[in-house]
Amino acid sequence: GQQVMQIPQYQHVQEGEDFTTYCNSSTTLSNIQWYKQRPGGHPVFLIQLVKSGEVKKQKRLTFQFGEAKKNSSLHITATQTTDVGTYFCAGDGDKIIFGKGTRLHILP
Amino acid sequence: GAGVSQSPSNKVTEKGKDVELRCDPISGHTALYWYRQRLGQGLEFLIYFQGNSAPDKSGLPSDRFSAERTGESVSTLTIQRTQQEDSAVYLCASSPRSLYSGANTGELFFGEGSRLTVL
Numbered sequence: 001g002q003q004v005m006q007i008p009q010y011q012h013v014q015e016g017e018d019f020t021t022y023c024n025s026s027t028t029l030s031n032i033q034w035y036k037q038r039p040g041g042h043p044v045f046l047i048q049l050v051k052s053g054e055v056k057k058q059k060r061l062t063f064q065f066g067e068a069k070k071n072s073s074l075h076i077t078a079t080q081t082t083d084v085g086t087y088f089c090a091g092d093g094d095k096i097i098f099g100k101g102t103r104l105h106i107l108p
Numbered sequence: 109g110a111g112v113s114q115s116p117s118n119k120v121t122e123k124g125k126d127v128e129l130r131c132d133p134i135s136g137h138t139a140l141y142w143y144r145q146r147l148g149q150g151l152e153f154l155i156y157f158q159g160n161s162a163p164d165k166s167g168l169p170s171d172r173f174s175a176e177r178t179g180e181s182v183s184t185l186t187i188q189r190t191q192q193e194d195s196a197v198y199l200c201a202s203s204p205r206s207l208y209s210g211a212n213t214g215e216l217f218f219g220e221g222s223r224l225t226v227l
Contacts, residue, residue, distance in 0.1 A: 001166065006150075031214060042199060042218040043151065088151065092214045095164050096141060096203075100150035 002027050004091040006099030014107050019076040021102035023089035032065055032072045033090040037101070043088060046074075081106050110134075112219035114200050120225045121190055129185045129222045133202030140183050141216060142175060143199045151199065157183060190226045197221040 003026040013019050023032065031050045035043040047056055049065035049072060056063045062075045076083055086101040113132040121127050133140050142154040153167040157177040168174070172191075177183040187194055201216035 033214060033216070035216075042220055043201075043216070045215045045217070048215060090216070095153065095156055096214060096216060097153055098143070098151040 002091065002093045002095070002097050004089060004097045004099040006089055006102060008102055009100065010103050010105070012105045012107060013079055015081060016078050019079050019083070019104055021074050021087050021089075021104075023072045023074075023091075023099050025070045025091040025093070027091075027093050028069050029091045029093055030069075031092045032069075033092060033096070034063060034072075034074055035088045035090060035098075036085050037088065038085045041085075076104075079104070079106055081108065112200055112202050112217050114198075114219035114222050116222055117220060118223045118225075120227065122227050123192060124189055126186065126188045127190055127224060129187075129198050129200075129224070131183045131185070131200030131202075131219060133181065133183070133200070134204075134217055135181075137202035137204050137217070138180065139203040139205040139214075140177060141201045141203070142183070142185050143201070144169075144196045145199055145221070146196045154185070154198075187224075190224075192226050195224055195226045197223050 005024045007022050033048045034046040037043045047063050052069050053067045054065040060077045064073045084106050086103045088101045089099045090096050115130045140157040143151040145151050155165050155175050159180050160177050172188045175185045199221045201218045203216050205214045
């Protein structure tokens with residue numbers, strides 16, 4: 001069945017350092033979505049990538065979709081304390097399946 | 109309403125009791141998803157509805173779990189004979205996605221979740 005793997009599970013970075021999380025799907029996706037969940041909150045949509053090889057930027061966040069539409073990454077440049085939370089990728093095949101998420105901790 | 113509404117926000121029940129969790133999606137959203145999130149864990153897919161039909165029930169953990177949707181609106185997730193391992197936050201999300209329009213819009217709008225604790 002459709003599976004989405006995400007690494008790393010946890011990441012501790014010093015404030016100002018960069019952060020990357022990676023996502024891989026067992027099947028080709030029609031699109032991939034990224035969500036952020038703050039501690040105690042619910043997931044909030046960040047972005048959707050549709051095209052093979054697509055790259056999108058939101059301020060310090062850069063999202064990539066692989067050429068084969070089976071993998072994706074999220075890169076945050078110069079992390080800030082407001083970036084704390086868990087970042088989930090979600091693969092949209094015949095249903096939307098979430099990876100297990102990467103929990104980002106920022107050390108001041 | 110303005111967003112996805114879930115009730116109750118918190119439910120404490122005794123092992124063996126039945127519980128019903130309700131989700132009111134954003135008006136006009138055709139797709140509705142249920143996920144389970146255990147403490148500190150990821151989102152586990154349970155079931156999704158396209159309109160009132162559930163094309164994929166493969167995520168339901170056991171036959172104690174069932175869900176329905178009526179009027180292409182409200183959905184209810186029912187857990188019978190609750191067990192302690194059912195304790196989790198149950199998240200509902202809706203999306204304007206339609207399989208028939210060809211739209212590629214799958215963004216999910218989540219509710220605040222229903223926190224279930226089984227003693």
